[in-house]
Amino acid sequence: MTEGEPAGTTPDLARLEASLRTLELTVRRKLDGLLQGNHVGLLPGPGSEPGESRAYQPGDDVRRMDWSVTARTTTPHVRETVADRELETWVVVDLSRSLEFGTADTDKRHLALAGLTAVAQLTAGGGNRIGAVVANGERMLRLPARGGLAHTRGLIRRVATAPVAPEGTRGDLVGALDELRRPPRRRGLVAVISDFLGEPVWERSLRALSGRHDLLAIEVVDPRELELPDVGSVVLADPETGRQREVETTPLLRREFAAAASAHRDRVADALRRCGAAHLTLRTDRDWVADIVRFAVARKHAWSGGGPHRAGRPA
Numbered sequence: 001m002t003e004g005e006p007a008g009t010t011p012d013l014a015r016l017e018a019s020l021r022t023l024e025l026t027v028r029r030k031l032d033g034l035l036q037g038n039h040v041g042l043l044p045g046p047g048s049e050p051g052e053s054r055a056y057q058p059g060d061d062v063r064r065m066d067w068s069v070t071a072r073t074t075t076p077h078v079r080e081t082v083a084d085r086e087l088e089t090w091v092v093v094d095l096s097r098s099l100e101f102g103t104a105d106t107d108k109r110h111l112a113l114a115g116l117t118a119v120a121q122l123t124a125g126g127g128n129r130i131g132a133v134v135a136n137g138e139r140m141l142r143l144p145a146r147g148g149l150a151h152t153r154g155l156i157r158r159v160a161t162a163p164v165a166p167e168g169t170r171g172d173l174v175g176a177l178d179e180l181r182r183p184p185r186r187r188g189l190v191a192v193i194s195d196f197l198g199e200p201v202w203e204r205s206l207r208a209l210s211g212r213h214d215l216l217a218i219e220v221v222d223p224r225e226l227e228l229p230d231v232g233s234v235v236l237a238d239p240e241t242g243r244q245r246e247v248e249t250t251p252l253l254r255r256e257f258a259a260a261a262s263a264h265r266d267r268v269a270d271a272l273r274r275c276g277a278a279h280l281t282l283r284t285d286r287d288w289v290a291d292i293v294r295f296a297v298a299r300k301h302a303w304s305g306g307g308p309h310r311a312g313r314p315a
Contacts, residue, residue: 020117020156026289027117053077061276086127088145088186090213091116092179094194095136095162096171097239101222104285108195108220111282113160115193115218118292120152123189130155135176137240138165142179168242171198177205191216192277197225197264200271207275215277219268222284226265227258 053066056076066079093116099109106114120130131145132155141162143155173194180190190213192206209215228234228249237244247253272279280295282288 016157016160020153020160023114023117024121024153024156027114027121027292052080054080086129087123088188089119089123089128089130090145090180090185090188090190091119091130091132092173092176092190092192092194093132093134093159093162094171094173094176094192095134095159095164096173096194097137097165097167097169098171098195098197099220100164100239101224102284103222103224104283106284108222108284111220111284111288112193112218113156114288115191115220115280115282115292116159117156118289119191119193119216119218120156122296124149124152132159133176133179134159134162135172135179136162136165137169137171139163140172140176140179145185167239170240173202174205177202177209181205181208185213187212189214189216191218193218193220195220195225196268200268203271203275206272206277210276215275217272217275217277217279219279219281220284221265221281226261228254230254 053069054077056065056070056078060078064078064080066077069077069079093112095109095112099107099112101108102110116132123130127147129145129147130152132141132143134141134143141158143158171194173192173196177192190209192215194217196202196217196219206215206217230251231249233246233248235244235246269279278299280292282291
């Protein structure tokens with residue numbers, strides 16, 4: 001079977017195709033109007049051609065400081081760049097077992113697919129190319145970067161039908177990130193879609209990519225990962241190790257769980273910030289399309305010099 005070719009005509013495939021087309025249309029309608037200009041979207045590509053200088057504003061990338069103008073005017077300035085005519089985007093999709101979870105409007109795997117669709121829509125056209133590295137902990141799938149609508153739809157379909165790793169399989173986000181470093185890809189955008197559970201051992205690999213690429217991290221979250229409901233006795237399971245533990249959801253346990261979850265998310269946000277990655281959080285209990293639109297508009301405003309923007313997490 002070639003990439004982008006339907007895997008058959010079974011009812012399950014027909015439902016999948018209908019679901020993916022609905023997802024594409026939903027994203028496209030909501031993002032209409034943001035798909036114009038030089039890659040102004042989730043993370044505008046700064047390009048390599050030098051443009052005009054402007055006064056530094058809080059939130060600007062200090063690596064773009066124009067030191068000659070700064071010295072001449074005694075006021076900090078940054079150098080704008082003109083977006084390249086063609087953008088190459090690579091999406092690292094973490095499909096570890098922990099993504100097979102959801103207690104609200106959708107599950108995290110579907111939310112990851114939605115994030116991939118949004119990135120594809122916001123970087124489409126104009127000779128741009130998109131590729132993907134998909135890792136589930138057991139195997140890794142690399143889809144080459146190509147252009148065109150047929151390729152993009154085929155790529156999303158391949159990710160949607162990627163197999164689920166057996167229970168007890170740990171994810172391999174580090175391996176997926178390192179896959180983009182060997183051999184080095186042309187300068188472009190790297191979007192990482194994951195729930196970022198566990199310690200941020202991926203920070204070194206992600207930081208290594210930041211010297212060559214713009215980075216976007218899309219974190220997918222379910223509310224039950226942030227706080228436990230008062231349901232009495234419950235069995236908690238780790239899908240990546242298979243370990244289970246029965247606990248009593250007492251007020252003390254719920255407070256400690258919420259505090260540990262908040263501390264973990266702070267560590268993830270700090271690590272992403274150190275890597276220079278823009279940070280977008282999508283939650284299974286929120287309107288994820290609205291969150292993407294707000295994030296894209298804020299990024300567009302910040303890059304156009306309209307004021308500072310902190311790519312934080314929605315409440």
